[in-house]
Amino acid sequence: MADSFSYFSLRWRLVVLAVFACAAVWLSGGVLRANMSEGGLSGPIRVIDGDTFEVAGTTIRLHAIDAVENDQMCRTQQGKDWACGGWVTKVVKDRYSGAIARCEAVDIDRYGRTVARCSALGEDVGAWLVREGMAFAYVEYGDDYVAIERSAAAVNRGLHAVRVQTPSEHRKSRVKRISQRPPSDGKCVIKGNISADGERIYHQPGQRFYARTRINIAKGERWFCSAGAAQAAGWRPAQR
Helix, strand or coil: CHHHHHHHHHHHHHHHHHHHHHHHHHHHHHHHHHHEECCEEEEEEEEEECCEEEECCEEEEECCEEECCCCCCEECCCCCEECHHHHHHHHHHHHHCCCEEEEEEEEECCCCCEEEEEEECCEEHHHHHHHCCCEEECCCCCCCCHHHHHHHHHCCCHHHHCECCCHHHHHHHHHHHCCCCCCCCCCCCEEEEECCCCCEEEECCCCCCCCCCCCCHHHCCEEECCHHHHHHCCCEECCC
C-alpha cells in the first residue's frame, strides 16, 4: 500500500511540473509576442551609431534620416577639423542607451537591417535627432523630417553650424579613396571590420581572425594605421 501511495504521489508531482513548464512556455511566448507584433518591436536601445540602433536583438536603421559617419570630419567656422562623427555617436549614446524604444518597421535595407520609425523618451527619435542638428532628413527615402531640418538649419543648430559633407557624399568619396588593399608602405595594416550586427571591430596582425577578415569598402570598412586612429573613428579592438 505504501509503495502504491508513493507511486501515485510521484505521478502527481510529474503532472504538476509539466503544467508549470507549459505555463512558463506560454508566458514567454506572450512576452515575445508583446515585443514583436505586426511589424513592431520594443526593447532597450543599444546605440551602434548616429542613426543605427539595436532593439530586441534586431538592428534598426532609423527611417528617413541620415547621420554623419563615425569616421567623418567636419570643419568649424574657425577652420579647424573636428571629429563630428564620433561626437554625434557619443551624444546619441548618452541620450538613448538603455532607453526603451518602440519601433514600427517600414522596410529592409540592402544590408539586411530593419528600417523603422522609433520613439523613445516620449518622442520620435528621428525627429529629435534632426531637430537638434545631429542628423539630416534623408529625402531619398522620405520627407518626414524636411521641415524640421529647415528649422534647425535656420538657427545653425548642431551640425548646421559647421562645414560638413552630407553623409551620403562622404560614403561615396570614402569608397573612392580607400583601397581594398593596405597602403604599399605597409604601415596601415589594421583591418577595420563591420560585423553582421553593425558593430565596428578592428583586427591587428597576429590576432586570431586577422588573416580571414576581408575589408569591404562598400560597407564602410577600412584600413587603419594605428589602434588609436581606429578607436577615435569608433572601432573597438577584437577580443582575440
